[in-house]
Amino acid sequence: MKAEIIAVGTEILLGQIVNTNATFIAQELAKLGIEVYHQSVVGDNGGRLAQSLSIAEKRSDLIVLCGGLGPTPDDLTKQVTAKHVGETLVQNPIGQEKLRHFFEKRNTAMTENNLLQTLVFQNGEALQNPTGLAIGIFYTDRETKSHYLLLPGPPKELIPMFQQHVVPLLQERFPQKEKLYSRVLRFYGIGESRLVTELADLIEQQVNPTIASYAKQNEVTLRLTVKTAQEPVGQRLLDQLEEIILKRVGQFFYGYGEENSLAKVVVQRLKANDKRVTVAESLTGGHVQAMLSAIPGVSSVFPGGFVTYSAQTKSDFLQIPMDLLETYGTVSQECVEAMAAQSLKLAQTDYSLAFTGVAGPDSLEGQEVGTVWIALATKNQGVVSHCYHFESHREGIQASAVMAGLGMLYQALEK
Amino acid sequence: MKAEIIAVGTEILLGQIVNTNATFIAQELAKLGIEVYHQSVVGDNGGRLAQSLSIAEKRSDLIVLCGGLGPTPDDLTKQVTAKHVGETLVQNPIGQEKLRHFFEKRNTAMTENNLLQTLVFQNGEALQNPTGLAIGIFYTDRETKSHYLLLPGPPKELIPMFQQHVVPLLQERFPQKEKLYSRVLRFYGIGESRLVTELADLIEQQVNPTIASYAKQNEVTLRLTVKTAQEPVGQRLLDQLEEIILKRVGQFFYGYGEENSLAKVVVQRLKANDKRVTVAESLTGGHVQAMLSAIPGVSSVFPGGFVTYSAQTKSDFLQIPMDLLETYGTVSQECVEAMAAQSLKLAQTDYSLAFTGVAGPDSLEGQEVGTVWIALATKNQGVVSHCYHFESHREGIQASAVMAGLGMLYQALEK
Structure with missing residues (x-):
């Protein structure tokens, strides 16, 4: 038809x-x-x-x-x-x-x-x-x-x-013998072009199921679609193809489904682990917390957090010594680790994610636009931090930082 | 052509x-x-x-x-x-x-x-x-x-x-004699159906310029489009139509342009007034601050704020007495006013916006989903608050609260 x-x-x-x-x-x-x-x-x-x-x-x-x-x-x-x-x-x-x-x-x-x-x-x-x-x-x-x-x-x-x-x-x-069945796999921390390159031979050869990639805001999804008259056969074909794909790029995979998100998966894992998180945001200015609080039932794992956009609020809200901020600057490992450690203490949670950096359009404290420090503090286990350099506009840098931070927490949580 | x-x-x-x-x-x-x-x-x-x-x-x-x-x-x-x-x-x-x-x-x-x-x-x-x-x-x-x-x-x-x-x-x-010129008017605090009803006769009668309405997330835009060979004539026709429209619904109008937003206009007014704002968010969970911090150059008017999702963080971060929260509940006039007053004090800003309420899906402290309290604290001028009842899903309630709060601040700021 x-x-x-x-x-x-x-x-x-x-x-x-x-x-x-x-x-x-x-x-x-x-x-x-x-x-x-x-x-x-x-x-x-x-x-x-x-x-x-x-x-x-x-x-x-x-x-x-x-x-x-x-x-x-x-x-x-x-x-x-x-x-x-x-x-x-x-x-x-x-x-x-x-x-x-x-x-x-x-x-x-x-x-x-x-x-x-x-x-x-x-x-x-x-x-x-x-x-x-x-x-x-x-x-x-x-x-x-x-x-x-x-x-x-x-x-x-x-x-x-x-x-x-x-x-x-x-x-x-108009009952059709053959129907389409789709499965959406979600990846973060890998660009669309690299993902497609890793799977180029599969994408080219596959006829049924087919593979289509879609670049989303700082993540990539793959849609596997099979056409079949028998659903179980179709699902088996999707299973097989998924296994082959995950053997190659499984380290970037985090979940299934069109309506899913890394934030949702992180909240699920927090619930399953019975852990709570707080957030201290500078350059992301509330985006991480907004993403978490968009998820129904988040209150059991997220009691609240801080937006410390200025040096003064980093000092006032998080009790970080002005000395430290003046010595190392606000876009520094020292600052982001202090943000994570202090917010963890104030919110009395199991984890804290902290973000500082330069979203642009102007550079800050001599640091280039796109420089981002992210720290994860874990109760009784100290603080780890990473420095990223995102090449994008303001919105893209903020979104990349959000995904990278959620990724750090996702990795730290047990399945 | x-x-x-x-x-x-x-x-x-x-x-x-x-x-x-x-x-x-x-x-x-x-x-x-x-x-x-x-x-x-x-x-x-x-x-x-x-x-x-x-x-x-x-x-x-x-x-x-x-x-x-x-x-x-x-x-x-x-x-x-x-x-x-x-x-x-x-x-x-x-x-x-x-x-x-x-x-x-x-x-x-x-x-x-x-x-x-x-x-x-x-x-x-x-x-x-x-x-x-x-x-x-x-x-x-x-x-x-x-x-x-x-x-x-x-x-x-x-x-x-x-x-x-x-x-x-x-x-x-292919130089065309007649070109289209558009002007977008933005409104908040009025639904599309009501706006269209207020302007029904104009929308029906107007041929050049035409009027088209679009419902956005908690705001409505009107696009006036004129076709003319002479731009000045077109602009005059748009001016005249705009004047007629604003006579009827001007109280809901806040700005021009497809890429504009209430948050942008608020930030512009804060800059023009040389004032700063902080935010304390419960049910909106960071959405207000994320919206502000998406705007380049916001740091001069927004030093940071709080996300106090739980009663404990309202008490710990904002130093609101647990007594008050237990007596009146967290979804109350007393709570929202305390949130605004305390965050204003802690952030040392000219204004503070505070939000508390029930985003759902579950009701809270016996309060219905959609109940939202918003307060605006002004330095040396006390606190005003309003209670809203938004009929929507979680995302819609959060977005409606964000717009209503920004609207309160917009009204308080001088042009």
């Missing part, structure tokens, strides 16, 4: 918003084993949309349209598609009822144009909208055998409608 | 990466007054790419292709386009020299396939790549009068090539 996605909306065409709907729909269709051969974007223009439909029906079995189901005059998708396939638009009673209720609850009069949202094809199937008012449509053209899906444009409406109504419908109507 | 954008790459088609190149190119073309009528995505497949070119040349004057200029066998864009327009591929000497130098510097042998990157059309113009190895191409088909631009896929190569080479070329070859 060949599918294509047509996003309707002048704001996408002009580059005012990114077409994330196409990405989402493509991913979902891939999971169902339905292959997408084309994506396109057309503005809120009836004539050009009709032309796009003519092109699409010649080359695709399933045409997924998103956008243009709303109540304003530039929402044309239903009207143009209905005309194209020779359908009549009728009101969907469930949608209409919901619409009435919506306005009643708000005590405002419903203007007539709102009823455009609840129109469906006479011979089509209505797709209810769990989070909005515009009703979606599934329709099969008996003549051309083309299937049409009309979905709302706002992602917060499109995604729930797709997951709740479209996925079951497509699974039932 | 009608333009269209064709992104080439199976990874976009499968939804593995988002097509941000199309967004970027569309924005740039709009600025030049070149209208984009179609965008499409096609995989690394010669046949389907050729079909896409046939469709494009019938409807567009300028066809911008991106992706598929690399050295691997699935990089086909140059070969397929050359065949389509009847061009011969030849080596670009400058590109070839750069390629040789690249491999020499790394002391590695250059494999033959790398030379695919430096191929250009015999009768085309080479576009040098400031940050990579693949050479771009501009070509005009004398027969069909169609213009072709072939650009690399990685954004870090495409963007510099576009800005340095493509913009001047398009400006010279």
